[in-house]
Amino acid sequence: MIRSRYVSIIAPLAIIFLGVLTLLAIPQTRPVVEGFLNGAFGGRNHFNLFSTLARFSILLGMAMSVLVSFRAGLLNIGGEGQLVLGGLTAALVGVYLPGPPLYVSVVALLAAMTAGASWAVLAGLLDRVAKVPLLIGSLLLNYPASYLASYFVSHPFRDVASGATQTHRIMTEARLPRFPGTILDYGILLIGATAILVIALEKTSVFGYRVRMQGYSYGFARTSGFPTGALYYRTLIISGMIAGMTGYTAVFGLNQRYIDGMLTIPLYTWTAIAAVLLAAIIPLITPVTAFFFAMLATGAIGMERSADIPREIGQIVQAVIVLYLAGVGGKMLSGGTKEDH
Amino acid sequence: MQIENQVQPAVCRLNGISKSFGDIQALCDVTFEVRKGEFLAIVGENGAGKSTAMGVLFGLLEPDAGHITFAGERRKLKSARDAIDAGFGMVHQHFKLYPDLTVLENVLVGYEGANGFGLVPFQERRKAVASLIREFEFTLDLDRKISDMPVDARQQVEIVKMLFRGASVVILDEPTAVLTPQECVTLYAMLKRLCAQGKSVVLITHKLGEVMDHSERVLVMRHGALVAERKTSQTDQGELAELMVGRQIETVEKISRIQPQVVASLQGVSVQSGSDKPRLDGVSIELRAGEIFGVAGVTGNGQKELVNAVMGLEKNSAGQIIFQGRDIGGLTVAERRQIGIGYMAEDRMTIGLAARGTIAENLIAGREGPSPKGAVREGHSGFSSYGFLHWRQIRDHAQRLVKNYDIRTPSAMQRVGNLSGGNQQKVVVARELSAAPKLLVVENPCWGVDVGAISFIHRQILQLAETGAAILLISNDLEELFELSDRVGVMFEGRMNRVFDRSELDAFAVGATMSGDEEQRP
Amino acid sequence: MFLDSAIIESIPRFFTPVLLAAIGSALCERAAVFNIALEGMMLVGAFAAVVGCVYTGSWMGGIGFAIVAGAAFGLIFSFFGVQRGGDDIIVSIGLNVLAIGLTAFLLRALFGVQGQFEDPRIVEIPKVNLGPVADIPFIGDLLSGQSILVWFAVLMVFATHFFLNNHYYGLRIRAAGQNASALRSVGVSPERVKTAALVACGILCALGGAQLSISNVTLFTEGMSAGRGWIALVIVMMCSARLPWILPTAILFGLVDAMGFRMQGLGLPQQLTEALPYLLAIVVLIIAFRRKSIRQQALGQSDA
Structure with a gap:
């Protein structure tokens, strides 16, 4: 059992490694690999590496949001709505709130976190009060959130002069500063600190212990006397807050404004879910898998440039990884077997 | 160990069957036969291999070695279908029923007798099932859903299901575990009638009293091997128990010390x-x-x-x-x-324990938070303070309990789900009693x-x-x-x-x- | 005031994709496969239909390609989710992402475009004209001039209902959903039954996608299933997979879609009207699950 699990991890890695070697060995296919590596890490002054890191930052944020929920056994797959509303709120506060830059920035962060958390709690209320399963409720809430954001930036709050469906820019002083000479902003520090906090507290705090055990078995948590209701909502609030914060960093950092579809089209949330699953919902491994998927996406862009392979190959590979994982990982989310109940 | 008597012909025979799951040898070179019209009992502890043997016989598990013969002919069973076609029927310990389907539908699934268009001739099948129910004096409403029925009626559905397929060898796995003593009497009377009709009954159980009362021949299994075969009339409960466990069983002595308060x-x-x-x-x-x-x-x-x-x-x-x-x-x-107040839940895999958690994590559940004021009880003062866990105390506590309660595990940081059933229950006992x-x-x-x-x-x-x-x-x-x-x-x-x-x-x-x-x- | 003939005429084309997916989903639900990859299956169906049209020059080619693509997705689901025992939710997530990536990838690889693909070779599915019926007010608008798939979808509701209740395989699908190991114990492979349900579901979803891309319009846009797979899932959950209820519920959603479309014409922003079905879905679920949970409580937990 344990041996077969190692095999199922090592075998595909070996195949990929051999595949890459083969590609490198054949002169015609060499540019594919070079393009991938260049896309993920290369460029002038390693510009692309910083693009990868910028994407990693957002993915890590969403992965932490997903991780907190999944670790508690809560199938909150509504991260997208929470992210979008966080980003939208941050943009509106950033553009329209008068005041000193630092004040605007902090208020925007708090507002974004509140927005994300509220959307998550709404899904929770649907689940606990109206008995709509969290998986479905949280997912359905993605759509009103995206459509609302889309409406706001294409009508009332649109930067009409720019010609695109987007808000005005955040004022320069309020933005998250960038590392000199790169497009990577200080948002990654915020997200990184959050990730460290999440990973550390999961292992060392009573709250983390209870959340983990509740995720393993809800019935166990209840009979052990854990405050299951409070744990449920607190977990969702934290999860939504992290998603909202991630939206804030994207708006105040990477994109400097809210652009229609900027948080949904790259499939950040679904990729983050894939990363958490690839890490088998183990906190310490999640940043690694999140980085892997960030690299996969930017590498695919590099391949598109060098070998004219459409960049969507990255998403296909990602999907195949998720499917493979499902095949070897068993019932990671549903828990238990469905037979013999 | 062969008993010589005027035996009926064998309906089927297992020859040198072995089967292992991973490192666990569930069956080891098991050979026995089922004879026509006999009442055969197979006894053994949990995990002795009874259910595995029946799984092999019923085509649900493929043996690693050995083969099965039916009426002297060697046959390979690919699925339960083959076993059913060969005249086998089985009532599993956990009933194999569909709760939201009616009794009639439950009986028909897999044996629908569909016409050329694939449609089920419900009217015709209903008559056939109803007459079978009358024959055995069961009281079953064919249109009732299983989920609305009591346990003994569900068992009757299982039996009807089996007989409707024309089973000539009837296997029952722990059939009386869920029945009251009165219902058991009815069941055994029915099984005796089946024997009289020339069908063979195979009873798998650990209740030796019932074996002594009803069976004709007993097979004893232990650790995946067949250790003994006895005619029921030539053995007694004590001998069977000893054969089953492989040693003298210590009986637990109860001393009542009820206090007035x-x-x-x-x-x-x-x-x-x-x-x-x-x-x-x-x-x-x-x-x-x-x-x-x-x-x-x-x-x-x-x-x-x-x-x-x-x-x-x-x-x-x-x-x-x-x-x-x-x-x-x-x-x-x-x-x-x-x-x-402590609680040892019946469903230890999902309620009593968090199977994916470690032994140490499971052992502190319910006591991970701050102790209530003035209620610090001995032995568990503080697995946490200010919301943070004290891993050293948690580990020490776990190691102590592993030793005191004889939990067989390589380490206290092992996942509970990897332990055997008995050791898992010891974890529950240790947690609750240590409180x-x-x-x-x-x-x-x-x-x-x-x-x-x-x-x-x-x-x-x-x-x-x-x-x-x-x-x-x-x-x-x-x-x-x-x-x-x-x-x-x-x-x-x-x-x-x-x-x-x-x-x-x-x-x-x-x-x-x-x-x-x-x-x-x- | 809203219900004029143009709206009535548009209702069937709005509900048909959702209805087809819902029938497929109901089959999966009955077989206890938690398939939430309807969205992805519809998307590949929509894309395959366009590809089929372009390469065969016929709408039947489009339908054929969609069926093959849908069946393939059903088989992939079955391989990972049923045969390998993977988590249905994870498999679904994988398939949904795969559908998005694959369609976008092939769109560029085959046609060299991004975002949207229009082509004169994309042939519309023929419409059924009912002759004199067409002149009856309202009813004529509703019934006449609808695509073949509309009629197919409505027919499938009744056919599937009949199948589940009277056909031996329908009985086995229901049995597989209730207790797979029981089915195995009578010599029927529950895996095979579930696979059949998944393949049927994949085909139905893909046909729903075809209705989107080669009947409602004749073009393909990335992500054009736009959440309809989830709406279909909601419909099935709300009806507890009982087919007679699925048709009216799907029509209700079709009506809301049609009215939303009309409101766009009246100047309401498209983004808001498109959110309508999801808000309705949430409201509908709240009502449905409240009722269900009250009933469950009244019955007490019955241990099977």
Whole structure:
């Protein structure tokens, strides 16, 4: 059992490694690999590496949001709505709130976190009060959130002069500063600190212990006397807050404004879910898998440039990884077997 | 070991069957035969390989070595279909029924007799099934859903299902585990009739009394091997038990030390939801220090609700629950645990334990938070402070309990899910007993646990009672209840139908009360 | 005031994709496969239909390609989710992402465009004209001039209902959903039954996608299933997979879609009207699950 699990991890890695070697060995296919590596890490002054890191930052944020929920056994797959509303709120506060830059920035962060958390709690209320399963409720809430954001930036709050469906820019002083000479902003520090906090507290705090055990078995948590209701909502609030914060960093950092579809089209949330699953919902491994998927996406862009392979190959590979994982990982989310109940 | 007699021809024969799962050898070179018209019993402990042997015989498992012959002909079984076609039928311990389908549909699935268009000729099949039901004097409504039916009726559906397919060898896996003594009598009478018709009956059980009363031939299995074959008339219960376990079984000695003070009492406790009739209906009991109060009853007659009400998992709609002189009706689960109520849940894989958690993590559950003021009890002062865990204490605690409770594991950081059933239950026992409860609620503590662990667990429960704790023991196993309890209350349709003193315990009287018969008092 | 003939005429084309997916989903639900990859299956169906049209020059080619693509997705689901025992939710997530990536990838690889693909070779599915019926007010608008798939979808509701209740395989699908190991114990492979349900579901979803891309319009846009798979899932959950209820519920959603479309014409922003079905879905679920949970409580937990 344990041996077969190692095999199922090592075998595909070996195949990929051999595949890459083969590609490198054949002169015609060499540019594919070079393009991938260049896309993920290369460029002038390693510009692309910083693009990868910028994407990693957002993915890590969403992965932490997903991780907190999944670790508690809560199938909150509504991260997208929470992210979008966080980003939208941050943009509106950033553009329209008068005041000193630092004040605007902090208020925007708090507002974004509140927005994300509220959307998550709404899904929770649907689940606990109206008995709509969290998986479905949280997912359905993605759509009103995206459509609302889309409406706001294409009508009332649109930067009409720019010609695109987007808000005005955040004022320069309020933005998250960038590392000199790169497009990577200080948002990654915020997200990184959050990730460290999440990973550390999961292992060392009573709250983390209870959340983990509740995720393993809800019935166990209840009979052990854990405050299951409070744990449920607190977990969702934290999860939504992290998603909202991630939206804030994207708006105040990477994109400097809210652009229609900027948080949904790259499939950040679904990729983050894939990363958490690839890490088998183990906190310490999640940043690694999140980085892997960030690299996969930017590498695919590099391949598109060098070998004219459409960049969507990255998403296909990602999907195949998720499917493979499902095949070897068993019932990671549903828990238990469905037979013999 | 061969018994020479005027034997009937063999219907089927297992030849040198071996089967292993991973590193575990479940069956080792097993050879036996089933003869026409006989009543054969196969006995053995949990994990002795009985079920695996039947799985192989029934085409559900493929043997690693050996083969099966039917009427002298060697056959390879690819699925249960082949076994059914060869005339085999099996009633599994956990019924293989579809709860939301009707009785008729349950019988027909897989044997629909569909016409050329693939449509099921329900009218015609209904007549055939109905006449079979009449023949065996069952009372089954063909249009009733399984989920609305009592356990003994469900078992009848299983039997009809099997006979409808024309089974000539009938295998029953622990058929009486869920029945009252009266229902058992009916079942055995029916099985005898099948034998008389020339069908073979194979009974898999660990209840040696029933084996002695009804079977003609006994096979004993231990650790995946067939260790003995006896004619029932030439053996006795003691010999079979010894063969089964491979050594003398130590019997647990019960010493009653009931003290006068009442630890907990229930006064007219009901649990009700919606407008239906209450699922727990005005139950009153008093538990004294040192007393083990057993609760018998057919599953689903309010036992679960009784436990939930005591533990605070469900709110009682009427009545009072008094613990050490205080009404605890309003307390949460955590508060009840803190004042000294413990709970060993029946479903240890999902409720009693978090299978994916480590032993250490499981052992502190319920005591991970700050100790309540003035309630610091010995042995578990602080697994955390200011919201942070003290991993060193948690690990030490786990290592101590692993040693004291003889939990067989390479380390305390092992996942509980990787342990054997008996060791998992020891983890539950260790957690609950180390909290030194004043009242312990125990549900079916020995389900799926091997004999060695059973006597260990029973000893632990008795020892706890001797120290002055009150124990509420809910069990489906009458033998277990009779062995441990000072009094046994019988539940029927949410009410405590009758309470027996230890001295008046009698399987038939208790069984009658279990099926709602109050009049039959001695 | 809203219900004029143009709206009535548009209702069937709005509900048909959702209805087809819902029938497929109901089959999976009955077989206890938690398939939430309807969205992805519809998307590949929509894309395959366009590809089929372009390469065969016929709408039947489009339908054929969609059927093959849908069946393939059903088989992939079955391989990972049923045969390998993977988590249905994870498999679904994988398939949904795969559908998005694959369609976008092939759109560029095959046609060299991004975002949207229009082509004169994309042939519309023929419409059924009912002759004199067409002149009856309202009813004529509703019934006449609808695509073949509309009629197919409505027919499938009744056919599937009949199949589940009277056909031996329908009985097995229901049995597989209730207790797979019981089915195995009578010699029927539950895996095979579940696979059949998944393949049927994949085909139905893909046909729903075809209705989107080669009937409602004749073009393909990335992500054009736009959440309809989830709406279908909601419909099935709300009806507890009972087919007679699925048709009216799907029509209700079709009506809301049609009215939303009309409101766009009246100047309401498209983004808001498109959110309408999801808000309705949430409201509908709240009502449905409240009722269900109350009933469950009244019955008490029955241990099977």
